[in-house]
Amino acid sequence: MLCKLAAIRLYERELLGLPDILDCCGFSERTWFRILKLWRETGDVVNPRPHRALRGRVRALDREDIDCLMRKHESHMVMC
Numbered sequence: 001m002l003c004k005l006a007a008i009r010l011y012e013r014e015l016l017g018l019p020d021i022l023d024c025c026g027f028s029e030r031t032w033f034r035i036l037k038l039w040r041e042t043g044d045v046v047n048p049r050p051h052r053a054l055r056g057r058v059r060a061l062d063r064e065d066i067d068c069l070m071r072k073h074e075s076h077m078v079m080c
């Protein structure tokens with residue numbers, strides 16, 4: 001959940017491009033836009049509806065994913 005929020009903030013502030021976010025977090029483009037839509041409609045990145053079964057792959061995002069986002073952001077800032 002924290003990686004999703006960090007990725008959304010970087011994306012909405014135009015600090016990191018979508019290809020880098022997808023690469024670091026391992027999201028498909030479809031998943032990314034579903035998360036972004038949910039964020040914009042509800043202010044949350046987790047669907048509150050209960051599911052009978054989990055769909056898709058379970059994501060085990062950790063500090064390494066956030067570090068990847070930050071490294072890409074820092075390298076992007078140097079290039080600007």
